[in-house]
Structure formats: structure tokens, C-alpha cells
Amino acid sequence: MSQHIPPLAAAGSAQISPPPCGLCQDAPPLDFTFTMAFQPIVDVSARRVTGYEALVRGTDGSGAFSVLQRVTPDNRYAFDQLCRVKAVELASRLGLQGWLHINFLPNAVYQPETCIRATLMAAERCGFPIERIAFEVAEQENVVDKAHLHKILQSYHRRGFRTAIDDFGAGYAGLSLLADFQPDQIKIDMGLVRGIHADPVRQVIVKAILDVCQSLGIEVLAEGVETMAELDWLQQQGVHIFQGYLFARPEVEALPAVNWP
Numbered sequence: 001m002s003q004h005i006p007p008l009a010a011a012g013s014a015q016i017s018p019p020p021c022g023l024c025q026d027a028p029p030l031d032f033t034f035t036m037a038f039q040p041i042v043d044v045s046a047r048r049v050t051g052y053e054a055l056v057r058g059t060d061g062s063g064a065f066s067v068l069q070r071v072t073p074d075n076r077y078a079f080d081q082l083c084r085v086k087a088v089e090l091a092s093r094l095g096l097q098g099w100l101h102i103n104f105l106p107n108a109v110y111q112p113e114t115c116i117r118a119t120l121m122a123a124e125r126c127g128f129p130i131e132r133i134a135f136e137v138a139e140q141e142n143v144v145d146k147a148h149l150h151k152i153l154q155s156y157h158r159r160g161f162r163t164a165i166d167d168f169g170a171g172y173a174g175l176s177l178l179a180d181f182q183p184d185q186i187k188i189d190m191g192l193v194r195g196i197h198a199d200p201v202r203q204v205i206v207k208a209i210l211d212v213c214q215s216l217g218i219e220v221l222a223e224g225v226e227t228m229a230e231l232d233w234l235q236q237q238g239v240h241i242f243q244g245y246l247f248a249r250p251e252v253e254a255l256p257a258v259n260w261p
Contacts, residue, residue: 030078033059034067036090037250040258041101041221044231045240049258051099051134053243054087055250071105080105081115085122088133092126094255099162101134106149113155134162136187138170146180153181164221169209182216190224190244197233210237228261 038052056064071079084102091100102119123130135156137149153163163183170189178186188209196202213220222234225244234242248256 030075030082032067032070034082034086035059035253036083036086037252038090038094038096038255039243039250040248040256041099041241041243042247042258043241044235044261047260049098050241051101051132052091052096052255053101053136053250054083054091054103056083056103057250057252061252076105081118084119088119088122088128089126090253092128094253096255099132099134100128101136101164103136103138103166106137106152116156116159131160134164134185136164136166138166146176149177150180153183167223169205178212178216178218182218185219185221185241186213187221187223187243193222193224193230193234193244194226195230197227197229203233206234207237210239214238231261 034056035058036054037057038054040049041051041053042048043050056067058066084104087100087102119133120130122128123133135153137153156163162185163181164185164187165177165183166187167189168186169192186209188206192202192206192209196206210220212218219241220239221241221243222230222239223243225231225234225242225246227246231242231246246261247258250256
């Protein structure tokens with residue numbers, strides 16, 4: 001098993017939110033099941049695992065698409081809540097150290113202070129420190145209300161959660177999101193990473209992203225790294241946090257070991 005960063009403070013200090021809103025109380029149960037796979041996030045310069053991203057998977061071993069295509073406006077709230085709880089429960093059971101990265105659906109968060117209640121309760125029940133939970137929102141997520149997303153991220157930040165913009169560069173909202181809210185981390189989309197060592201256009205774009213993030217004090221992670229050539233070029237630009245098949249593929253209900261290049 002690979003090295004891990006030490007756990008932070010215990011979860012006993014977590015403050016439970018007010019009683020849940022009606023959507024939490026009245027939402028019907030999902031009519032399908034799913035589980036989580038985990039993929040490591042690594043600091044290559046320190047040769048350590050900094051955390052794992054929880055990725056939805058079918059209980060039959062199917063990929064995320066087969067699960068996500070069953071999410072509708074009617075059940076997305078229940079799905080989003082259950083994703084968070086499953087991620088925390090599995091992370092605790094597996095003894096995950098470092099950050100637990102959880103993707104969330106901003107259109108499924110109605111009241112940030114009450115919709116976070118299930119996550120806090122799961123963390124308290126499992127003894128998982130909330131200070132080691134990072135919430136990711138995908139840049140291409142079709143957010144109906146940008147001001148509402150800003151409110152969600154600010155609420156999570158106040159509660160001590162880490163925040164990240166996933167798939168940065170894959171959509172159209174990246175710069176406007178950064179203008180309104182500066183997350184702790186951005187994850188450069190694999191579409192920009194793929195073949196970057198030989199693509200001058202991608203190199204210019206990624207260098208500009210790195211300059212902006214350095215000026216704003218935002219950590220940069222490059223995701224989807226698959227080759228040593230991609231890794232070498234990105235390291236030369238100062239990137240040291242990575243995620244991708246070069247290091248490990250996601251494993252269902254397990255923490256995969258890292259293949260250090």
C-alpha cells in the first residue's frame with residue numbers, strides 16, 4: 001500500500017445543521033442501487049497519496065454513465081445525498097487517509113445549510129473528519145443559478161470543507177466561476193492534458209491557467225494523466241498534484257495502490 005498523509009482532527013467537533021427541509025424528508029427512495037470506486041490523487045514531488053476521489057459505479061461493475069443516465073430531476077436530490085453518504089461510509093470503512101473528494105450536483109442543493117446535514121451525520125457516525133472532505137463541482141455542470149452555486153461553495157468553505165472545480169477547461173464557465181469564487185483547488189480537465197507535451201496550443205492554455213491560479217493562490221491538479229511525456233511536461237511547469245491511469249485506475253470499494261513512475 002502506498003504512503004498516505006496523516007489524518008487531521010477528529011470529526012467529533014462537527015456541528016449538525018438545522019432539521020432537514022421538506023425535500024429531504026419527503027424525497028422518495030431511489031429505484032436503483034450504486035456504489036463507489038476510489039482513485040488516488042498523488043503528490044509526485046513528495047511521492048505520497050494526498051487523497052482519493054469517490055467515483056460512482058454500478059453495483060454490477062458498470063461505469064458511471066450507466067448510473068448517471070438514471071438520474072432525473074425527480075430523483076437527483078436523493079441521488080446526490082446518497083452519493084455523499086456512501087462516499088463517507090466507504091472511506092471510513094476502508095481507512096482512507098488524506099482528502100476524500102466528493103462530487104456534488106449544485107442543482108440538487110436547495111438549502112446549503114440543511115442539505116449538508118446528511119453528510120455531517122454520516123461523518124459523525126463513521127468518525128470521519130469533516131476537515132478531510134473536499135467537495136468538487138464540474139465546470140460543465142449546467143448550473144441554473146450561478147449565484148446559488150456561489151452561496152453553496154461559500155457555505156461549504158465556512159464549514160471547513162475544501163472546495164474544488166473539477167474538469168476545468170471542459171466547459172465555458174471556468175473563468176467566470178473563478179471571478180466569483182476562488183476554490184482551494186482546480187482540476188485541469190483531461191481534454192487539455194491529453195498529449196500536451198506535443199501540442200503547442202494546449203501548452204499555451206494550460207500555462208495561462210497556471211499563471212492565473214498562482215496569482216490567486218489556488219492549487220492546481222492535472223487529471224487524466226496517462227503517459228510519462230504528459231507528466232514530465234506538466235512537472236516542468238510546476239504542477240506536482242496528479243490523478244490518472246498512469247498512477248492507478250479506480251477500484252470499486254477499494255483503495256488502489258499507486259504505481260509510482
